[in-house]
Amino acid sequence: MGALHGGHLSLLRRARADCDRVVVSIFVNPLQFAPTEDLDRYPRTLDADLAMCADEGVAFAFVPDRAQVYTREPVVRVCAGSMGARLEGASRPGHFDGVLTVVAKLFGLVRPDVAVFGRKDAQQLALVRRMVVDLELAVSIEGAPLIRDADGLALSSRNRYLSADERRSALSLPRALAAGADAAASGAGPIQITAAARAVLDGADGVRTDYVALIDPDDFEDLADRLATDADAPIAAVLAVAAGVGSTRLIDNVSVSVRPVRG
Numbered sequence: 001m002g003a004l005h006g007g008h009l010s011l012l013r014r015a016r017a018d019c020d021r022v023v024v025s026i027f028v029n030p031l032q033f034a035p036t037e038d039l040d041r042y043p044r045t046l047d048a049d050l051a052m053c054a055d056e057g058v059a060f061a062f063v064p065d066r067a068q069v070y071t072r073e074p075v076v077r078v079c080a081g082s083m084g085a086r087l088e089g090a091s092r093p094g095h096f097d098g099v100l101t102v103v104a105k106l107f108g109l110v111r112p113d114v115a116v117f118g119r120k121d122a123q124q125l126a127l128v129r130r131m132v133v134d135l136e137l138a139v140s141i142e143g144a145p146l147i148r149d150a151d152g153l154a155l156s157s158r159n160r161y162l163s164a165d166e167r168r169s170a171l172s173l174p175r176a177l178a179a180g181a182d183a184a185a186s187g188a189g190p191i192q193i194t195a196a197a198r199a200v201l202d203g204a205d206g207v208r209t210d211y212v213a214l215i216d217p218d219d220f221e222d223l224a225d226r227l228a229t230d231a232d233a234p235i236a237a238v239l240a241v242a243a244g245v246g247s248t249r250l251i252d253n254v255s256v257s258v259r260p261v262r263g
Contacts, residue, residue: 031098
């Protein structure tokens with residue numbers, strides 16, 4: 001959606017390494033914002049974005065206006081289903097319906113062979129992958145690593161909303177994930193892993209914890225019930241957190257391996 005930063009640049013570089021030509025779509029999609037969210041004030045830095053794209057060897061920047069993407073109010077939309085109703089979807093009802101609808105439209109307009117999405121929006125990546133499979137769309141989806149600033153905060157266009165004090169409070173998100181990852185590495189179960197992360201968030205000044213969840217990276221189901229097994233192999237999981245800091249809502253996640261709990 002524009003306001004490009006180092007995380008976006010990593011996607012461009014990944015695409016350029018794998019593909020002959022790179023196309024960047026920049027569009028602040030109104031369908032994924034609730035009436036109470038920040039559509040009007042979402043950062044728009046098109047001139048700087050285009051300069052960054054040129055520096056990175058992007059072949060085309062597709063920068064449509066709303067009338068080009070939505071020639072009329074869409075009656076038929078993509079439904080994210082139960083997978084899109086969890087975590088971010090529970091906090092932002094209808095958000096992922098709007099995301100998937102515009103992504104499907106952009107795929108139709110651009111017709112890419114490969115599309116690269118960042119892992120910071122892990123639930124979005126999982127849903128786009130599922131949409132491509134379920135709707136038989138002819139595009140390969142690649143996930144690129146989450147990129148962090150030097151202080152550990154995950155790069156996000158919304159970070160520019162944070163004051164200096166709020167940014168210090170926001171660092172509780174990566175600290176919470178580190179605490180949860182340490183618990184996982186020590187062999188803790190899902191309750192202990194999420195409790196370790198939540199304790200950091202709940203103890204931070206100026207932070208309103210939304211959720212802390214240990215989930216399956218493919219379908220975003222809670223993993224607690226799946227870990228009661230006689231298997232010995234570690235299970236890949238995503239520890240995801242969301243919190244409010246000032247007027248800004250932030251999300252972050254980390255991949256962890258969780259040992260099964262003997263049933």
